[in-house]
Amino acid sequence: MSSTPVIYSTAHLAHEGLIELQDGVVMPCYEMPQRAIAIRQALKAEGTYRFATPLEHGLDPILAVHDVELVRLLEHVWADAVEAGVTHGTRALIPDTFRTAAYVHGQASSQLPDSGPARLGAFCFDTATPIVAGTYEAARAAVDVALTTAERVLAGDRLAYGICRPPGHHAGRSLFGGYCFFNNAAIVAQRLVEGGASRVAILDLDYHHGNGTQQIFWERGDVLYVSLHADPRRAYPYFSGHAAEKGSGAGAGTTANFPLAARTDVEGYAAALDDALRRIADFAPDAPLVLSLGFDTFERDPIGDLALRTADYARLARMVGGLGLPVVALQEGGYAIDAIGANAVSFLNALRDALPATAGKT
Numbered sequence: 001m002s003s004t005p006v007i008y009s010t011a012h013l014a015h016e017g018l019i020e021l022q023d024g025v026v027m028p029c030y031e032m033p034q035r036a037i038a039i040r041q042a043l044k045a046e047g048t049y050r051f052a053t054p055l056e057h058g059l060d061p062i063l064a065v066h067d068v069e070l071v072r073l074l075e076h077v078w079a080d081a082v083e084a085g086v087t088h089g090t091r092a093l094i095p096d097t098f099r100t101a102a103y104v105h106g107q108a109s110s111q112l113p114d115s116g117p118a119r120l121g122a123f124c125f126d127t128a129t130p131i132v133a134g135t136y137e138a139a140r141a142a143v144d145v146a147l148t149t150a151e152r153v154l155a156g157d158r159l160a161y162g163i164c165r166p167p168g169h170h171a172g173r174s175l176f177g178g179y180c181f182f183n184n185a186a187i188v189a190q191r192l193v194e195g196g197a198s199r200v201a202i203l204d205l206d207y208h209h210g211n212g213t214q215q216i217f218w219e220r221g222d223v224l225y226v227s228l229h230a231d232p233r234r235a236y237p238y239f240s241g242h243a244a245e246k247g248s249g250a251g252a253g254t255t256a257n258f259p260l261a262a263r264t265d266v267e268g269y270a271a272a273l274d275d276a277l278r279r280i281a282d283f284a285p286d287a288p289l290v291l292s293l294g295f296d297t298f299e300r301d302p303i304g305d306l307a308l309r310t311a312d313y314a315r316l317a318r319m320v321g322g323l324g325l326p327v328v329a330l331q332e333g334g335y336a337i338d339a340i341g342a343n344a345v346s347f348l349n350a351l352r353d354a355l356p357a358t359a360g361k362t
Contacts, residue, residue: 256279
């Protein structure tokens with residue numbers, strides 16, 4: 001059996017000591033370094049994965065997806081906060097004021113505060129995405145992980161897996177939140193389009209709806225976004241992910257959402273996935289499948305309420321492999337640290353086995 005490339009960067013380790021504000025309570029952030037460490041350890045122990053560090057790709061791929069104001073804010077906000085005395089190097093930055101649509105409605109001025117920390121609420125949409133000294137470099141490295149993963153697939157591997165941390169699918173063009181700063185999957189999809197693809201499909205299997213990915217490609221006809229996720233009527237991010245959301249303009253019909261009921265088990269999930277995969281097959285992608293892979297669908301995930309078990313991921317992976325497309329798999333969520341490694345092994349092993357030998361050709 002040939003080994004599967006896994007791209008991993010230790011830069012994520014500096015994005016640590018994180019806190020979030022949830023239901024009025026300050027608590028340790030569920031998104032922590034141990035997630036990526038546990039996955040890496042499990043894949044290394046499995047023995048059929050080869051590990052590599054990412055190549056550097058610079059800012060151009062990020063700026064092809066994200067507004068420069070967001071990128072520059074994330075690059076400089078920690079140093080600005082230290083200089084201003086907002087933080088003393090130990091306290092994470094979380095905005096306390098948000099520039100909501102209702103706040104700016106009817107007001108002509110779009111001028112933002114001079115202070116970087118004060119600007120955070122113009123770009124962040126929640127209180128769960130803290131910034132510390134190592135956040136920007138970790139987010140940059142996660143993009144490099146994603147792009148290097150895609151390059152391995154384009155070079156002929158049927159499957160490559162990027163342990164992206166921080167994750168990405170909640171980050172929009174000029175928006176960050178949901179533990180996400182740059183949208184790794186969207187940046188890969190854009191790079192595939194720039195490389196000549198005319199139809200790229202993103203399949204999002206995270207528990208939460210990828211509001212950022214949907215927003216970025218909402219009016220694009222060349223990128224199909226298909227997401228299975230908890231029904232936003234009860235689950236974060238609450239304000240997107242309904243089945244009626246299908247894109248607009250040139251992107252009309254290239255967004256497909258499959259909201260799921262609480263305690264959905266593998267039978268219900270597989271039924272929705274079958275419909276989702278049919279949408280992708282009908283779209284007829286001419287590029288590798290971009291897979292936003294979350295394991296917060298697990299039955300014991302601390303912030304999810306679906307009911308998938310470790311063995312179920314193998315079944316679902318075989319379904320994804322049935323598309324016959326090479327796969328760029330990028331890690332998103334999953335917060336049951338004691339099980340995330342086993343879940344990743346279950347999914348990736350089965351996906352690799354399900355892909356035909358010619359899947360590297362598109």
